[in-house]
Amino acid sequence: MSAEGFHVHGPHDHELEHAAHGNDQFASKIAVMTAIMATVGALFGFQGGATQNDAAMFKNEAAIKKTEAANQWNFYQSKSSKQNLAELAMILPGADVEKYKAKVARYDSEKEAIKLVAEKFEAESTEWDKKSEAALHQHHRWAQAMTALQIAISLAAITLLTKKKWLQFTSYGVAAAGVGIAALAWLHI
Template identity: 55%
Template sequence: MSEPFEVPSPHEHHVEHAHKSGDSFASRIAVMTAVMATVGALLSYQAGSSESEAAMDKNNAAIQKTEAANQWNYYQAKSSRQNLADLASHMPGMDAAHYTAEAERYKAQKEEARKKAEALEEKASAWDEQSERLLHSHHRWAQAMMAIQVGISLAAITLLTRKEWMRKLALGAGGLSLVLGGLAAMHL
């Protein structure tokens, strides 16, 4: 049987030659790229996580708004019944005392429904505000992720061009990414 014959590509040949000759520039760029990719993975996770949390909070706000609307409907029903009982208490031949008591009962139930509805609306507003804060944070994480991806791309170009100014530009993009990530972590 014959052994498999493999022809290395020019890129593999260059990388092997650079590695054997101790190309410290390429090694530094490779390490820088690996660190940036690791930071990018962390940023990507945080961006996704904050977006999911924001969506959940927005969903909770919608649930609270629906419950508040239900309470307002209940309030309206009790208000109608109160009005009918009040009307009946003033009609001749009706048990005025009974309908006056019914009107008072509906009035109390209506007040309780109003308080519940307002409390639910406050909870909905709190969920909405939390969702907005998290969504802002998500945008910061996404901006940080974009900056680190630009940094990684610039590092690849640096490796090809071997330009020191390009390496500094790649590091700058990585630094910007860290700043944006810090702002996201602090919810700014």
């Protein structure tokens, strides 16, 4: 225990600290690249979280529109039932046929307006669903990019321990693949 309290190192942190204070150019380059990859990875993680939230909000909006459409279809069904009752009332003996014909015509025209509103809500629900699916796809791309950068950071740590040049390039290659995947996410591909 030091005078300032506990000071705990992870194996990766310990290697980075030694690399930063030493004259080992190889280790210094790896340390800098690891810091850059971690920063870029944090940005990818933020974007992934944001698109996941967007997908959830869009899906919620789709559900709200679907409920509004269902309410309108229920209203439509109510008008249909009233129209059917008015049509039945016309055939009863002594019924005021003109009164019920007017009601049938009114219910028929009201149903058409309700149908248009219900179809509008259904179309809006479908659009929100499509937006949600697109945002979720984009979220998966950001998550893939973040995963690639995490793997690249792990490879960089192993590179520091083993001092293998080929592993350094593998780490950079995996990081580049992560950046490429992030570009696909950015472009909504």
